[in-house]
Amino acid sequence: MNMKARRIRINGFTDIPRLMSKLNVTTLPDFFILSESVNKSMPRAEVIDKMERVLNALEESIVGALSQPNNTESGMVAGGASLLQQFSAAGGSLLGTAFSQVICNAMAVAEHNACMGRIVAAPTAGSCGVIPGALLTVAERHHITHERLLRSLFVAGGIGDIISIRASLSGSTHGCQAENGSASAMTAAAIVALFVDDLSTIESAAAFGLKNLLGLTCDPVGGLVELPCVKRNVVAAANAVACAEMALAGIKTVIPLDEVIDTMAAIGNSIPSTLRETSKGGLAVTETGQRIAATLRDK
Secondary structure (H helix, E strand, O other), rough: OOOOOOOOOOHHHHHHHHHHHHHOOHHHHHHHHHHHHHHOOOOOHHHHHHHHHHHHHHHHHHHHHOOOOOOOOOOOEOOOHHHHHHHHHHHOOOOOHHHHHHHHHHHHHHHHOOOOOOOOOOOOOOHHOOOHHHHHHHHHHHHOOOOHHHHHHHHHHHHHHHHHHHOOOHHHHOHHHHHHHHHHHHHHHHHHOOOOHHHHHHHHHHHHHHHOOOOOOOOHHHOOOOOOOOHHEEEEEEEEEEHHHHHHHHOOOOHHHHHHHHHHHHHHHHHHHHHEEEOHHHHOOHHHHHHHHHHHHOO
C-alpha cells in the first residue's frame, strides 16, 4: 500500500476480517504491520526493525532480571525469582520446569522493574513481566523461529491497540484488569500466533485472557509497583498460557473479544477511585500495608 494511503481505522477486532479482505492481507501479523506502516507513515522495513529492537529488549530484560536477586529498599521485593530458580533446580517444581520457567521469568522481570531495571512496558511497566515470562518461554521451549516470534509480537501489540481504543490500558483508569488483564490477553493471543494464523483462535485466546482477570483492582502498597503488582504478573503469565492452550485445543469464546473489552471498561468505570492506583483502598490500607507505607514515608 502507498505510504500516503488513508489511515487504516480499527475500532475493534470484528473490523479485522473485513479490512484484511479489503487490503488483500492474509495473516494477522501482516495486517498489524501494514496498519502500523500506514498509520505511522513508516516503511514496512522500519516497522519490523522497530519491533526487532523491542524483542531484543524483552530478551535482555530476562537476562538482566535473572543475573542477580532483585531486592527493593521497601523489602516488598526480596529476590523471589531467585528463590523460584533455586526451588526448581532442586527438583521442587510442581508441574515441571517449563511452568516454573514461565512464572520465574515473569516474576524476575517485574522485580527488575521495581528495582529500576530496563524493561519493556508491555503494555505498562506494572505488567512488564507477562509477555517475556509467558510468550518468550513458550517460544524457547517449542523452538519457535525468530521470525515467527517477532511476528507474534505484532499480534500482541495489535490486541493492545484495540484494548486502548475501546477502553484503557491504565490502572489509574480501569484498575489492574487494564494492565495485567490486558497483558495477559495480548500474551495469550501472541502465543497462539506462534502456532496458527486462525483469527477465531487468536481472538478466543485474547478474550479468555482478559475475561479471567475482569474486576482486578489496582491497590499498590505504599504507591510502589511492587506489592501486589509483581505477583500479579506471575498470575497473568500463567493465565495467558492456560488461555492459549484452551484456544489451541479448539475451545471458542462465547463472548466476542470486543464485548469483553467493553465489559472491562464498564467494570473499570464502576471501580471506586480508592481501587485505581491511589493506594487508598484494598491491600494498600490493610494494617500491614499502612505500616509499610508509614515506614517508607519516614525514610
